[in-house]
Amino acid sequence: MTIRVLLVDDEELVRSGLRAVLDARDDIEVVGEAADGAVVVPLAARLRPDVVVMDIRMPLVDGIQATRDLRRRLPEPPRVLVVTTFGEDENVYAALAAGADGFLPKRARPAEIVGAVRVVAGGESLLFPAAIRSLAAQHAPAVASRPAPELTPREREVLVLVARGLSNGEIAGELYLGLQTVKTHVSALLRKLGARDRTQAVIAAYESGLVPLR
Template identity: 60%
Template sequence: MIRLLIADDDELTRTGLRSLLSTEPDLEVVAEAADGTEVLPLVVERRPDVVLMDVRMPKLDGIRATGLLRAELAEPPKVLVITTFEHDDHVYDALRAGAAGFLLKRARLSQIAHAIRLLDAGESLLFPDAVRALVTARPAPPAAVRHPRLTGRETEILRLMATGLSNTEISQRLVISLETVKTHVGNLFTKLDAANRTQAVIIAYETGIVTPGSPAT
């Protein structure tokens, strides 16, 4: 059973999501938060696997609530941002803070349930085109941004991650073992201080390792 927390300041949205998700046999809503200030205490108390996080909340928004989970907990739950606008700057900031992916509030139940299961399995909900659009819509990072010291193979794998390839697909593309890919990805997360694939790709754009429009490896 995948345990869920819904964080949204709109009661109708919370009720609607709970009602929809309760029809899925492997999903259980164990808590609801009406503001970001409630998220961390509820996560500590109820131990959800995945948090469905609205980004716009009055006292503490979903961006800071996501960052707080990562800062305060050794093993924070996965965060799935549920947003109204695909290209909202808030979405970018939430992903940068460690959210594993995002969906629009108008998404179908099957899409939301699939995303939750994907995140619970340890994957990230990475939409390469959407992430690229979010990055290019923001000002260019300052030249002083530190470029992480990656090996050639790590850089190669990171660029393939930015195209949306899974570990299995990367291993097939580079003709190396899946375990080798996983080792490189783990090293990337450590060097980039990234919580997941989506955050790693955003950092890669910010530091110039990957550039919008650049060809894949």
């Protein structure tokens, strides 16, 4: 299966470099380019990419808002991989909170770029839980910034383990539960937290105070 990629960056040189790296792989095809987040939604609706490689800083609509627009306006939005320069932790956190599936520094090597696209296309997140906690500790408000949903004691236990980065199988072993039971709890957590994936669930858990930052 070929991974379809849309490149969104206001620097033509960056887009050209990314296209050269990605198109050289047999399993990846760059299906389009855009110079601003303002055109991402209609372009994604027409081209149907699997992954959008998105710059954060753009002149009209930045990558954070463009990611948010994709999530809100498309019934089946593509995965989003944001690219950033050094020192933009605050923007990275905002992009993840808006629904991005991972981030990659612009200085990344070609093999890292290709690997990141493949990981995100496969439904995984590029950001380890420890990094999420670090970003949340730096940029989330000192007090809970969103209301905490009502969770059962078991759901809280599962959420803490999700925040530690455990897989469903590892959670099942830790809590002596069946794998399907864990999957049911995780699905309930995502629904109650209004999260589309585990990364979003962990961010929501920190911002609502359900999981301590320290």
